[in-house]
Amino acid sequence: MNPALLVLEDGRVFRGAAYGAEGETFGEMVFNTGMTGYQETLTDPSYARQIVAMTSPHIGNTGVNDEDPESRRIQVAGYVVREPARVASNWRATGSLGSALRDQGVVGIAIPGTRALTRHLRDRGAMRAGIFSGAAAAAGEDALLERVRGSAPMEGADLARDVSTAEPYVVPAIGEKRFTVAAVDLGIKSMTPRRMAERGCEVHVLPATATAADILAVDPDGVFFSNGPGDPSAAGYAVDALRGVLDAGRPFFGICFGNQIFGRALGLGTYKLRFGHRGINQPVQDRTTGKVDVSAHNHGFAVDAPADGPFDTPYGRAEVTHVNLNDGCVEGLRLLDRPAFSVQYHPEAAAGPHDASGLFDRFCEMMEGSR
């Protein structure tokens, strides 16, 4: 095992062994608490420019397969684990995680102290970091720290257009076609159009920079804005497009980044959480039903909205529909007089529990009711 270093922006250094590709990488240091689903996590485009640490201590046991990826490649900027599996064993496995990381040039590190790292991030907040191995690790710690401090921050980062599809494509409805959906790909996970297709939606996936005119040209029954990486305050183009969609009165559903863009389109602000929510067991209460979903999360930003009742927006009254029971943060929004809603978490559940899959039915009912 070759030595590697994980250097945090505040000067804390973790030493360990190189895992995956050797070299150097920079990104925002975050942690994910999921005990399963590492392949979905690694391929979720929302993790672009983030170094992800897994709190689950043993990673790679089931190798990698061709069915679980949420996009065409591993998207994380770097990967931190405690103990990589020495053997990949699963009937679906086509290879090991270590070789997949290596083949795709993803620099990782195995450190004994993923628990100490997580506690550090919970206390101090997500921060920039770098992983260095091979020749890159030869420079002194001070020089490496200097380079981490010179790397790009997540605040203000416009990354959705980098990970989005270059060309539109169509995901056909499974079974009888009931609806046409225009889905703006801000970093979309492949499970999301599939969940809609399973409900009879023909999903027209459009690039992140699609304008309202591009979206309406599909003549959709409903419009969807996806999850995605980066700071929502840097994606003004998506906010403008969504405003055009709302002006046209088309039904709208948004997930995660899509929820943040919806909030901004309604005139609300977004802000950075201290260390975010990344995992598959976050309790979220739907205030419209009182029901609590155990849900999949991956967000570092949140919408700032009045949670104590309906409030006015340029599109009429709106309300906070969902709250996180761990920290009270806003997890869902809706307009009261127009067919538009969004959630900050992940009903497509890849990976994660399926508690919230009914939100896709809610979108379909909304499209049905708006005909």
Ligand SMILES: NC(=O)CC[C@H](N)C(=O)O
């Ligand atoms: N999964 C997402 O869509 C993440 C949204 C945004 N990049 C955040 O970190 O909050």
